[in-house]
Amino acid sequence: MRDYREVNRAYWDERAPAHAASPDFAFDAYATDPARISDIVRFDLPLLGEVSGVDGVHLQCHIGSDTVSLARLGARMTGLDFSPASLVQARQLADLAGVDVPFVDGEVYEAVDLLGADRFDLVYTGIGALCWMPDITRWAEVVATLLRPGGRLFLREAHPIVWALDDARTDGLVVIDRPYFEIDEPTVIDADDGTYVQTEATFSTTLTVEWNHGLGQIITTLLDHGLQLTGMVEHDSLPWDALPGQMRPTGGGEYQLADRPWRLPHSYTLQARKSA
Numbered sequence: 113m114r115d116y117r118e119v120n121r122a123y124w125d126e127r128a129p130a131h132a133a134s135p136d137f138a139f140d141a142y143a144t145d146p147a148r149i150s151d152i153v154r155f156d157l158p159l160l161g162e163v164s165g166v167d168g169v170h171l172q173c174h175i176g177s178d179t180v181s182l183a184r185l186g187a188r189m190t191g192l193d194f195s196p197a198s199l200v201q202a203r204q205l206a207d208l209a210g211v212d213v214p215f216v217d218g219e220v221y222e223a224v225d226l227l228g229a230d231r232f233d234l235v236y237t238g239i240g241a242l243c244w245m246p247d248i249t250r251w252a253e254v255v256a257t258l259l260r261p262g263g264r265l266f267l268r269e270a271h272p273i274v275w276a277l278d279d280a281r282t283d284g285l286v287v288i289d290r291p292y293f294e295i296d297e298p299t300v301i302d303a304d305d306g307t308y309v310q311t312e313a314t315f316s317t318t319l320t321v322e323w324n325h326g327l328g329q330i331i332t333t334l335l336d337h338g339l340q341l342t343g344m345v346e347h348d349s350l351p352w353d354a355l356p357g358q359m360r361p362t363g364g365g366e367y368q369l370a371d372r373p374w375r376l377p378h379s380y381t382l383q384a385r386k387s388a
């Protein structure tokens with residue numbers, strides 16, 4: 113088995129140009145509309161509040177649409193991702209949008225070495241980020257170290273129960289088939305020749321190596337690393353079609369189960385603050 117980072121980087125590198133060209137990311141709109149921000153950051157706004165003037169880092173920033181959106185709201189953002197092809201697109205988007213955002217090529221577990229300790233007022237991450245981390249404890253240590261005293265984590269992520277579901281059912285059943293808790297053994301998926309946005313592109317990399325982390329594991333390790341929980345909201349939608357054939361769009365780029373969506377927490381927003 114190849115190193116998980118090599119496998120996952122190849123997967124994201126191949127998809128980055130298609131994502132940047134997709135109408136779902138709407139890069140052109142950032143050039144023509146100075147008020148344009150991503151659907152994801154727009155969804156976050158009521159819980160995120162004011163970010164103007166803060167030093168923020170977006171971990172696993174992908175092609176930079178949320179990073180650039182936060183910069184447009186006045187945050188001094190840095191983006192970090194280990195996919196060079198994603199960062200090429202992110203830098204082009206920042207140019208298009210006319211914002212100054214450094215995008216750093218690096219692995220999350222090396223973020224402190226690359227960016228420094230006690231550097232940020234805001235660590236922003238999520239939306240398909242935690243599933244690529246084998247060890248949530250090491251991730252929490254990185255988040256806690258990047259933050260200045262009094263700084264905060266803003267995490268909106270798919271709910272771990274969603275990552276545990278079988279996403280290939282054709283019988284309409286919602287079935288738990290993958291780990292809910294973090295276990296050493298990764299979930300290796302070798303079937304994903306598509307992606308989560310509209311595109312005509314076809315992909316040859318189909319392999320991903322992923323881990324789930326239970327909600328209690330995520331919260332407990334953040335508390336263990338000196339963060340105080342300041343908010344925990346579960347949502348009845350998430351921003352991609354996670355169960356194809358079983359979900360319906362609800363507007364603003366969000367999707368939920370078409371049948372009785374109240375059965376499932378789809379995503380959550382967790383906020384935590386480092387002690388001052």
Ligand SMILES: C[S@@+](CC[C@H](N)C(=O)[O-])C[C@H]1O[C@@H](n2cnc3c(N)ncnc32)[C@H](O)[C@@H]1O
Pocket residue numbers: 117120121124125152172173174175176177178192193194195198218219220221238239240241244245
């Ligand atoms: C689903 S995308 C994140 C999407 C992002 N939230 C957005 O909406 O644009 C996952 C990103 O995580 C990055 N990634 C995966 N594992 C990583 C790691 N170990 N270190 C740094 N980046 C990583 C990938 O390169 C990819 O850009």
